Amino acid sequence: xxxxxxxxxxxxxxxxxxxxxxxxxxxxxxxxxxxxxxxxxxxxxxxxxxxxxxxxxxxxxxxxxxxxxxxxxxx
Amino acid sequence: xxxxxxxxxxxxxxxxxxxxxxxxxxxxxxxxxxxxxxxxxxxxxxxxxxxxxxxxxxxxxxxxxxxxxxxxxxxxxxxxxxxxxxxxxxxxxxxxxxxxxxxxxxxxxxxxxxxxxxxxxxxxxxxxxxxxxxxxxxxxxxxxxxxxxxxxxxxxxxxxxxxxxxxxxxxxxxxxxxxxxxxxxxxxxxxxxxxxxxxxxxxxxxxxxxxxxxxxxxxxxxxxxxxxxxxxxxxxxxxxxxxxxxxxxxxxxxxxxxxxxxxxxxxxxxxxxxxxxxxxxxxxxxxxxxxxxxxxxxxxxxxxxxxxxxxxxxxxxxxxxxxxxxxxxxxxxxxxxxxxxxxxxxxxxx
Numbered sequence: 001x002x003x004x005x006x007x008x009x010x011x012x013x014x015x016x017x018x019x020x021x022x023x024x025x026x027x028x029x030x031x032x033x034x035x036x037x038x039x040x041x042x043x044x045x046x047x048x049x050x051x052x053x054x055x056x057x058x059x060x061x062x063x064x065x066x067x068x069x070x071x072x073x074x075x
Numbered sequence: 076x077x078x079x080x081x082x083x084x085x086x087x088x089x090x091x092x093x094x095x096x097x098x099x100x101x102x103x104x105x106x107x108x109x110x111x112x113x114x115x116x117x118x119x120x121x122x123x124x125x126x127x128x129x130x131x132x133x134x135x136x137x138x139x140x141x142x143x144x145x146x147x148x149x150x151x152x153x154x155x156x157x158x159x160x161x162x163x164x165x166x167x168x169x170x171x172x173x174x175x176x177x178x179x180x181x182x183x184x185x186x187x188x189x190x191x192x193x194x195x196x197x198x199x200x201x202x203x204x205x206x207x208x209x210x211x212x213x214x215x216x217x218x219x220x221x222x223x224x225x226x227x228x229x230x231x232x233x234x235x236x237x238x239x240x241x242x243x244x245x246x247x248x249x250x251x252x253x254x255x256x257x258x259x260x261x262x263x264x265x266x267x268x269x270x271x272x273x274x275x276x277x278x279x280x281x282x283x284x285x286x287x288x289x290x291x292x293x294x295x296x297x298x299x300x301x302x303x304x305x306x307x308x309x310x311x312x313x314x315x316x317x318x319x320x321x322x323x324x325x326x327x328x329x330x331x332x333x334x335x336x337x338x339x340x341x342x343x344x345x346x347x348x349x350x351x352x353x354x355x356x357x358x359x360x361x362x363x364x365x366x367x368x369x370x371x372x373x374x375x376x377x378x379x380x381x382x383x384x385x386x387x388x389x390x391x392x393x394x395x396x397x398x399x400x401x402x403x404x405x406x407x408x409x410x411x412x413x414x415x416x417x418x419x420x421x422x423x424x425x
Binding site for chain 2: 010012013014015017018021038041044045048049051052053
């Protein structure tokens with residue numbers, strides 16, 4: 001298991017979702033991905049994308065105008 | 076059917092593709108969705124940049140549709156490839172800068188490639204939510220065979236909502252789907268779709284006027300053409316097409332355009348572009364942030380600042396202090412008199 005970070009700042013949805021989707025293809029089951037974005041739409045879209053594609057959002061946090069969505073890659 | 080077959084569905088986020096998928100799911104076909112992001116897709120989030128839209132529900136309609144249907148969704152970034160579709164449409168444009176027929180051919184072709192590139196997933200055919208006669212350019216009886224042929228999909232392209240109005244396709248001939256249980260919708264009326272949505276219990280689905288693409292919008296298309304004319308080149312980058320959705324656009328001179336935020340939400344959004352674009356903002360009064368797109372001559376800076384000041388709280392003041400910031404250079408402070416409303420010429424508005 002390893003931890004990775006994806007910078008999706010300033011991107012408007014659905015780009016943060018697309019970047020997340022493509023990044024996860026490179027990761028292994030059990031890996032953790034922190035997606036850092038600024039579009040509040042990502043708070044809805046990345047969890048939705050994760051639900052329909054079987055991955056798990058384990059934490060969301062908002063800090064100084066940035067949103068951090070932490071995902072665990074599932075099989 | 077003894078063996079379960081698998082289809083990839085073009086998902087726009089609208090009702091028709093949603094219904095097309097459910098029609099096939101009812102026949103036991105396994106479906107996954109694919110959504111192509113051209114950069115011109117109408118997204119609630121972009122609207123939500125403005126203050127007045129902050130309370131609107133923020134959702135990506137394609138993702139929402141996929142979740143309602145219980146299908147996987149693959150979102151594909153086609154921004155770069157789409158430029159050729161927009162700039163050189165073989166079949167021309169619709170009422171605005173919308174190359175609808177070429178766009179549909181492009182997307183179905185991308186789905187064909189997807190099927191080939193993902194052979195391990197075993198997709199047998201492609202479905203769309205197209206309806207004969209629904210749209211004036213891409214969804215006509217004469218153009219639907221063109222989409223099938225020029226995309227390379229040929230007989231593996233099935234349109235479940237109007238299949239009975241079209242020649243049989245491979246999934247029907249092979250018995251993968253039952254043609255009798257497909258539909259014969261046609262024309263611009265939305266009533267059959269709405270009735271089917273009610274039958275399936277679909278509510279709260281998206282139904283944007285003009286479809287799901289900004290290129291069908293006259294104001295947006297006008298801004299795009301102005302951008303090209305201003306630059307003397309029919310080129311664009313992602314930032315350009317996003318900025319066409321934001322702010323008030325004024326072109327006081329051919330060489331530059333002002334993008335003036337209409338509220339604090341837009342100012343905050345434009346703030347993110349200040350490293351790439353020159354910008355103007357009032358410092359003695361509250362006022363919007365404006366970006367300068369193009370080349371502004373030194374002698375034109377005061378005039379541009381006086382236009383931007385017109386849209387701030389200092390509009391009636393004798394003097395407003397403004398900053399003009401050029402990336403990589405020192406910020407210049409100017410004292411100007413805001414233009415009066417009749418000095419802001421109508422022809423400047425893009």
